[in-house]
Amino acid sequence: MFEPHGPKRLSDIVTGDETWFPSFIISPKRFNRMWVDGQGDRPVVLRPGFQSRKRMFTVFFNYNGPLVVDVLPQDTTMTATYYVQNVLSQVKSAINEQRPKVSTSKTLLLHENAGPTKARATTQSLWELRIQVLPHPAYSPELAPCDFWLFPILKDRLAGRNFDRIQDLAKAVNSELRTTPEEDYQGVFQKWQIRRKRCIESHGEYFEGL
Structure with missing residues (x-):
């Protein structure tokens, strides 16, 4: 579909997902790794509380x-x-604003395939908007750009910062998204292509090395 002379283009894809952002984001585990000699104590590592x-x-x-x-x-x-009413409507408006001369029928939507995204109201709305949904295998975060790229880098960049108000957290998330170079967004779709090809080559079996 996305080969150089194929019928679709990577630039036609719109992808998204949801994630939880706490008001204080703990640094990823890999940042806490350190050598401790036989006599030393393990360092205290913060964990987000249940009620954070x-x-x-x-x-x-x-x-x-x-x-x-x-x-x-x-x-x-x-x-x-x-x-x-709140998410897809914004997606439609953003697409129309960014590509006013291109019909939403050209849009290829890649989102999760569980819960609200599979409900009848959602599929009906997408049908009315003439938006084609790309297939996504269940339980495959390594094939979802938000999971293998966007959300990890956002949380890495915001790690260690405390936000007293949700509005401040939202501004920080928006700022990080807007200042990420356009070539990074383009590159992740190239990586997505490579990951999908690896999945096909392995016949859907587990693989490593990405």
Whole structure:
């Protein structure tokens, strides 16, 4: 589909997912590794508490950069209705603004295939928008650009910072997204292609080395 003379282009893909951002992001485990001699004590490593403040963010981006950052209101659940009315509507507006001369029927949507994204209301809305959904195998975060690239680098960059207000956290997330070079967004879709080819070559079996 995405070969040089194929019918589709990587620039037609819009991808997104949701993740939790706590008000204080702990540094990844790899940053805490250190040598300790036989007489030394293990260093104390902070862990997020069960009741730590956090909020769900939904982020969508494409070949040119970020499109949508939605912050789920407090005490709200991500449902199909919310996803359609608040997330997909923003995605549609962002696509139309960025590519006013291109119909949404050219858009290829890559999102998770569970929960609200599979609900009837969601599939009906996508059908009405004439947006084609790309197939994504279940339980495969290594094939989802948000999981293998975007969310890890965002949390790495925000690690160690404390945000008293959700608005400040949202501004920081938006700032990191906007200052990420366009070539990085383009590069992740090239990596996505490589990962999908590896998956096909391994007939869907587990593999390492990416």
